[in-house]
Amino acid sequence: MSATIIDGKAFAERLRGRVAAHVTRLKDGHGLTPGLAVVLVGEDPASQVYVRNKGKQTQETGMASFEHKLPADTTEADLLALIARLNAAPAVHGILVQLPLPAHLNAELVINAIDPAKDVDGFHISNVGLLGTGQKAMVPCTPLGCLMLLRDHLGSLSGLEAVVVGRSNIVGKPMAQLLLGESCTVTIAHSRTRTIEAVCRRADILVAAVGRPEMITGDWIKPGATVIDVGINRVERDGKMRLVGDVDFASAVGVAGAITPVPGGVGPMTIACLLANTVTAACRAHGLAEPE
Ligand code: NDP
Numbered sequence: 467m468s469a470t471i472i473d474g475k476a477f478a479e480r481l482r483g484r485v486a487a488h489v490t491r492l493k494d495g496h497g498l499t500p501g502l503a504v505v506l507v508g509e510d511p512a513s514q515v516y517v518r519n520k521g522k523q524t525q526e527t528g529m530a531s532f533e534h535k536l537p538a539d540t541t542e543a544d545l546l547a548l549i550a551r552l553n554a555a556p557a558v559h560g561i562l563v564q565l566p567l568p569a570h571l572n573a574e575l576v577i578n579a580i581d582p583a584k585d586v587d588g589f590h591i592s593n594v595g596l597l598g599t600g601q602k603a604m605v606p607c608t609p610l611g612c613l614m615l616l617r618d619h620l621g622s623l624s625g626l627e628a629v630v631v632g633r634s635n636i637v638g639k640p641m642a643q644l645l646l647g648e649s650c651t652v653t654i655a656h657s658r659t660r661t662i663e664a665v666c667r668r669a670d671i672l673v674a675a676v677g678r679p680e681m682i683t684g685d686w687i688k689p690g691a692t693v694i695d696v697g698i699n700r701v702e703r704d705g706k707m708r709l710v711g712d713v714d715f716a717s718a719v720g721v722a723g724a725i726t727p728v729p730g731g732v733g734p735m736t737i738a739c740l741l742a743n744t745v746t747a748a749c750r751a752h753g754l755a756e757p758e
Pocket residue numbers: 608631632633634635636637638655656657658662675676677678696697698699732733736
């Protein structure tokens with residue numbers, strides 16, 4: 467038996483289509499063009515690629531894209547001043563500061579300087595608190611994308627046993643909060659978890675957000691489980707660089723009921739959810755109906 471492959475790339479394409487349709491309605495019906503500002507400090511090559519893709523996809527959906535590229539030695543005061551300007555700019559509905567920031571900048575301070583209503587990454591402490599208390603929040607894009615794929619594949623998640631491997635603020639913790647919000651029984655596993663294989667084998671839903679190539683093998687997976695692989699790891703195989711997840715796809719695919727591939731699973735959902743969050747932020751700012 468082979469698992470159903472959850473096609474995140476196709477789902478993300480459909481989501482981007484729905485976002486674009488909503489943007490058209492906002493422009494035509496209300497003269498409102500949602501705008502996303504992306505701030506990049508320094509020249510990290512991976513971050514440059516992410517920022518370029520975000521800008522391109524923002525424009526493709528008909529939204530306004532504002533890119534702010536600052537030198538690596540930008541001071542905290544200058545970065546905070548830019549964020550204050552973006553907070554006050556009516557054309558900007560979403561603000562994203564690309565992480566990681568250079569070491570001399572305090573990422574928490576910078577993120578918490580963003581207006582929570584424009585915090586489309588959902589990392590501001592107010593949004594973290596709103597999500598944690600089950601209130602309307604800006605939800606971090608990667609876990610939101612995972613949840614959309616799970617709902618699409620499973621329908622109701624209520625009562626299911628979910629294990630999230632990884633407890634980062636950007637993936638693991640918000641993912642666990644979202645699954646709790648769906649009435650799953652949630653366990654968060656991490657580097658100090660004992661008998662982690664046995665913990666994972668309990669899961670009807672297993673989310674891997676670890677950053678360790680192919681750590682989770684088929685014998686960690688309950689037969690028929692739905693596996694969401696968030697990991698993006700660059701490894702060398704047969705002299706070529708390849709992307710692999712945190713799950714060993716080859717052994718997992720024979721055990722799981724459904725699984726996201728890497729690439730083409732969770733990855734494309736992250737930017738699509740960022741675009742969706744920007745439209746949501748624009749609608750909330752103007753008291754208009756939010757996209758579904
Ligand atoms: P972090 O490094 O911030 O967190 C990794 C987590 O995994 C930590 O909680 C850590 O535990 C845990 N961990 C590390 N080693 C082990 C182990 N041997 N056993 C169990 N748990 C372990 O990573 P992120 O959450 O930022 O990212 C996770 C993965 O997801 C990465 O591959 C990243 O590239 C990918 N990613 C993908 C995105 C996408 O768009 N698809 C977006 C964001 C991330 P502890 O806390 O105890 O140290």
